[in-house]
Amino acid sequence: MRAPGLRIALAQLDPTVGDLAGNSCLIAEAAKRARAAGADLLVTPELCLPGYPAEDLYLKRHFADANRRALDELAAAIEGIVVTVGFAEPGPRLPRPSLDAPGPPAAHNSLAVIEAGEVRAVYRKNRLPNYGVFDEARYF
Secondary structure: OOOOOOOEEEOOOOOOOOOHHHHHHHHHHHHHHHHHOOOOEEEOOOOOOOOOOOHHHHHOHHHHHHHHHHHHHHHHHOOOOEEEEEEEEEOOOOOOOOOOOOOOOOEEEEEEEEEOOEEEEEEEOOOOOOOOOOOHHHHO
C-alpha cells in the first residue's frame, strides 16, 4: 500500500524551439513514465511546449494559436496523472502599435494544468524578466 501524500515528478526535458508536435510527444512520454512510477503530478519546464526561447515566433499569431491547439491535443492524450505544461497562450486579437510600444501581447507565457484529458486551469506569468539575455517584456 502506498503512503498517503502527493508524489511529484519533475520532467527534465530538452524541447526543440518551434517543434510543437515533437515537444508534445516528449511531454506525453514523460507523463507516461511519471504515471508508471507512481507520480500524481508531473511538472514540465517553462514554455516546454513551444520551446524556449522562441523569440519572434511568440509574436506570430498563428504560432500562438498552434500552441493552444497542440495543448488541447496533448491534454486529450494524457490520462491518470495531472501535468503542468508551459505554453505560449494566444493574446487578445488587437493590433499592437509597434514592438517597442506598450500594447496587447501577441502571447502570454502561460502554464496549463492538465487533468482527466482536458485543460483545467491556466496561469499567466506576470513577473517578466527583461534584463541580460531575457527580453520577455517584448514577447509577452
